[in-house]
Amino acid sequence: MECLFFCRRLLLILIYANAALAGDGPATAFREVTDRLGIDFRHFDGRSGERYYVETTGAGGGWFDYDADGDSDLYLINGAPTPGTKPGPIPRNLLYENRDGVFIDVTEKTGLGDTGYGMGMCSGDYDGDGLLDLFVTNYGPDRLFRNKGDGSFEEVAERAGVAGKAWGTNCAFGDVDGDGDLDLYVANYVDFRYEANPKCGGATRNIQSYCRPSVFKGLDDYLYINRGDGTFSEESRRRGIRQNGEVKSFGVLLCDIDEDGDSDILVASDGTMNRLYINDGKGSFSDESLLSGFGFNAAGEAEAGMGVALGDVNADGRPDLFVTNYSGESNTLMLNRGELFFEDATHGVGLSQPSLREVGWGTQLFDYDNDGDLDLAIANGHVIDNIAILEAGASYPQRNQLFANNGQGSFSPLAEAGGFQIEAVSRALAVADWDRDGRLDLLVTNSNSAPNLLHNVLKTANHWIGLELRGPPANRFAIGARVTASAGLHKAWRQVCSGGSFLTQSELALHFGLGSYSGPVALEILWPDGRKQLLTLQKLDRYHRIDYPQ
Numbered sequence: 001m002e003c004l005f006f007c008r009r010l011l012l013i014l015i016y017a018n019a020a021l022a023g024d025g026p027a028t029a030f031r032e033v034t035d036r037l038g039i040d041f042r043h044f045d046g047r048s049g050e051r052y053y054v055e056t057t058g059a060g061g062g063w064f065d066y067d068a069d070g071d072s073d074l075y076l077i078n079g080a081p082t083p084g085t086k087p088g089p090i091p092r093n094l095l096y097e098n099r100d101g102v103f104i105d106v107t108e109k110t111g112l113g114d115t116g117y118g119m120g121m122c123s124g125d126y127d128g129d130g131l132l133d134l135f136v137t138n139y140g141p142d143r144l145f146r147n148k149g150d151g152s153f154e155e156v157a158e159r160a161g162v163a164g165k166a167w168g169t170n171c172a173f174g175d176v177d178g179d180g181d182l183d184l185y186v187a188n189y190v191d192f193r194y195e196a197n198p199k200c201g202g203a204t205r206n207i208q209s210y211c212r213p214s215v216f217k218g219l220d221d222y223l224y225i226n227r228g229d230g231t232f233s234e235e236s237r238r239r240g241i242r243q244n245g246e247v248k249s250f251g252v253l254l255c256d257i258d259e260d261g262d263s264d265i266l267v268a269s270d271g272t273m274n275r276l277y278i279n280d281g282k283g284s285f286s287d288e289s290l291l292s293g294f295g296f297n298a299a300g301e302a303e304a305g306m307g308v309a310l311g312d313v314n315a316d317g318r319p320d321l322f323v324t325n326y327s328g329e330s331n332t333l334m335l336n337r338g339e340l341f342f343e344d345a346t347h348g349v350g351l352s353q354p355s356l357r358e359v360g361w362g363t364q365l366f367d368y369d370n371d372g373d374l375d376l377a378i379a380n381g382h383v384i385d386n387i388a389i390l391e392a393g394a395s396y397p398q399r400n401q402l403f404a405n406n407g408q409g410s411f412s413p414l415a416e417a418g419g420f421q422i423e424a425v426s427r428a429l430a431v432a433d434w435d436r437d438g439r440l441d442l443l444v445t446n447s448n449s450a451p452n453l454l455h456n457v458l459k460t461a462n463h464w465i466g467l468e469l470r471g472p473p474a475n476r477f478a479i480g481a482r483v484t485a486s487a488g489l490h491k492a493w494r495q496v497c498s499g500g501s502f503l504t505q506s507e508l509a510l511h512f513g514l515g516s517y518s519g520p521v522a523l524e525i526l527w528p529d530g531r532k533q534l535l536t537l538q539k540l541d542r543y544h545r546i547d548y549p550q
Helices: 002-022
Strands: 030-032 061-064 073-076 094-099 102-105 118-124 133-138 143-147 153-155 168-174 183-188 200-202 207-209 222-226 232-234 249-255 264-269 275-279 285-287 308-311 320-323 332-336 342-344 360-366 375-380 401-405 411-413 426-432 441-446 452-456 463-470 482-487 490-495 510-515 521-526 532-537 542-547
Touching: 061 118, 061 426, 061 441, 133 183, 168 249, 183 249, 249 308, 264 308, 308 360, 360 441, 375 426, 375 441, 463 482, 463 521, 482 510, 490 510, 532 542
Parallel strands: 118 168, 360 426, 463 542
Antiparallel strands: 030 452, 061 073, 073 094, 094 102, 118 133, 133 143, 133 168, 143 153, 168 183, 183 222, 200 207, 222 232, 249 264, 264 275, 275 285, 308 320, 320 332, 332 342, 360 375, 375 401, 401 411, 426 441, 441 452, 463 510, 482 490, 482 521, 521 532
C-alpha cells in the first residue's frame, strides 16, 4: 500500500511538472486530472425511464479538511435507485483523503458512505470541538455527520433535530443569532413524490420529458438554531423566514451582505423571486428581496435561480451578487450600489449573451490568475435529457465557462481555457487549492458521470497569500469572518462563508491574488464576534495560519 502511494505520488509530480512546462497562457490554465489523482467515482441518478423529477438536479460534492491536517479532502455525493431502477450495486457517497495531492478512498473507515438520494453538502464545526462536521442534504432525510476526531464520523441528524425529510438542496452554516456557535440553514426545493409523477413533454409527438418546476409546489426552507448542547431548534418562521411554499430554493449563501458584521441569507429560487434576508443582529430577519432589487432581473422578471456567488467584482469595496439561471435567460450579475440596493448590470459587463443557451448551475467568483481581481467560473448542463429532440440547437451536455475580469468588473470569456472544453451535464462547482501551490483548483461534478478535477497550471509571476483562520472556541474555523487586505494602493476583502455555488462546499481558507505587488500586506480581520485585529504579513506566496487573539 505504501509503495502504491509513493509511486502514485511520483507520477503526480511528473504530471504536474509536465503541465506546468506546457502552460503558456489561458489556453492551459487548467488541466483535467481526475483519473490521475486516484478518483474512481461515477454519479448515478437512479433513472429508470420514468423521468422522475428528482433525477434532474443531483450531483453534489465539495471540499473539507476532515482529518485536520491542513489540506482539503474531497467528498462526492451520489444518487439512489428510483422505482423501476434495474438491480445493481447501491450507489453511495465517497470520501477521498488528500495525501499530498493524491486522493485515497477512506469512505469505509470514516463511515461517510451514505446511500440516501444525495444532493448537496456543507461543513462547519457545529459542536465546537475544533473538528469539521458534515451536513448532507437528500431527497428524503438529511444527514448530519459528527466528526469524532479519530478518523470516523457518527450520523446524528435525528438526535440533533435536523433530519428534515423534504427535498433538501443547498445548505450553509453560520452564526445567525450572534451567540458564538454555528446555526444551519437548509434550502428545500419542491414537493415531488414518486407516486404522483406528472407526465410532461411533447404531447403531439408522444415524447415524455422531465417537467418544469412550475408543475410543483415549493417547499419552505429550514433555519436550525444551535442550542449549544449538540441539538438544534427549527425556527424559520419565528425568525422571519416566511415563504408559504412560494420559494423553490437552490443556491444558498450565509454571508454579511449589508456589511454590518452579522450573517445574512441569500437564496436563489427556481422560477420564483430570489430571496435576500437581512439579519437584525440578533438572528431575526427581514425580507428585503424586492426593495433591494435582488429578487428580479432588470426586466422585473423572476428567473430560474440555481447557483449563487458573492464577491467584489468591480473593486468598489462592496459585495456584489451573481446568480446562474436557465437557458433563454441570462445569468445575472447584481452590482451593489450601496444602501442595500442591487442593480442588474449583466448586459453591460459581457455576461449576458454568452449565457443565453446554457443552463447554469454551480458558480464561483475566484482569482484564478492571481492578478488581484475576481474571475468567474460557471458549471453548465441541461435538465432535460432529450432536449435535442424538443428544442432545435439545444444540447443536454454543455461546456462549462470561465470568464476573466478586466479589473474593473467587466468580463471576457476564455473559450479555450484548458479543462473547459469538456462537454458534460455539470452541476456543482467548488474551489480549493488542493496542492497548496497558491493556484486555485476546481471541482466540477457531473450528472451520471465522473467528476472533473481541474488542476490550475497557469504560469504567472503574480504573487499571492493564503489565510487559514482559527476563531474562538465555539467557531474554530471562523465562519463569518471578514478580512481586508491592503497591498500598496490595492485593497480587497474576502469572507469565510459557508454554502454558495450549487450543492457544494468550497474550502474555508481565504485566498488573495496580489498581481505584481511584492511588498508587505496589511490585514484587518473582523472576527465573527465583532472583534477587530490588525497585522502585517511580510512573507508572500505562502499560507499563513492566524489565530483568534487571546
